[in-house]
Amino acid sequence: MSEHNVGTEKRGFSRRLFLKGVGSGVVSASAVTTVLPALEQSAAAASSGSEVLGPGPVPVRLQINGVEHSLKVEPRETLLEVMRNRLDLTGPKLVCDMGSCGACTVHVDGKPAYSCMLLAIQVQGKKITTVEGLAQGDQLHPVQQAFVDTDAMQCGFCTPGFVMSMAAVFAHNPKASLEEVKQGIAGNICRCGTYSQIFEAAELLRKRNGG
Ligand code: FES
Ligand code: FES
Structure with a gap:
């Protein structure tokens, strides 16, 4: 690791974290203007002694279809990834993974949302419903x-x-x-x-x- 990288890691972020924050692919001007303030906040949090999450797994609690799930996820993991890969909730589908097709739609506090565009850590304390949670026993919604x-x-x-x-x-x-x-x-x-x-x-x- 170069001296420069050591310095930025100490301040709470790195190029790797920057790229994770933006997501893969093209880094647009609007993404940069969105992410840079977040990185500055992260650096400020680190220097003030506040907790900086990740990149390793952190504990989360998710309430999905009325069931509380306690597990550890990496802060970069989307709600869709966690539901499908960890909780066996495969009703929400992974298709575009970029918020353009709607196959991953769930309800978050009663409102429809693309679960591929939400981080799992972001929806703690919210009521999430997937298609698996709509039916009442044998009675379809x-x-x-x-x-x-x-x-x-x-x-x-x-x-x-x-x-x-x-x-x-x-x-x-x-x-x-x-x-x-x-x-x-x-x-x-x-x-x-x-x-x-x-x-x-x-x-x-x-x-x-x-x-
Ligand atoms: S998978 Fe297409 S919007 Fe989420
Ligand atoms: S994509 Fe096949 S039924 Fe809609």
């Missing part, structure tokens, strides 16, 4: 039932994400119009092109809810 009744899937890889996004729309408004549903699921992509059946499921659900 009404959105799941509507997808089954309208055959709104082909390969099914996008389906958990669509179901979670649509469930959030109907939780907010049980008689949501098709336009509202389309807005709510705008962040989800189906590569098989099952959109017409997905919209049919939304219409069926609205009618079943008296809309």
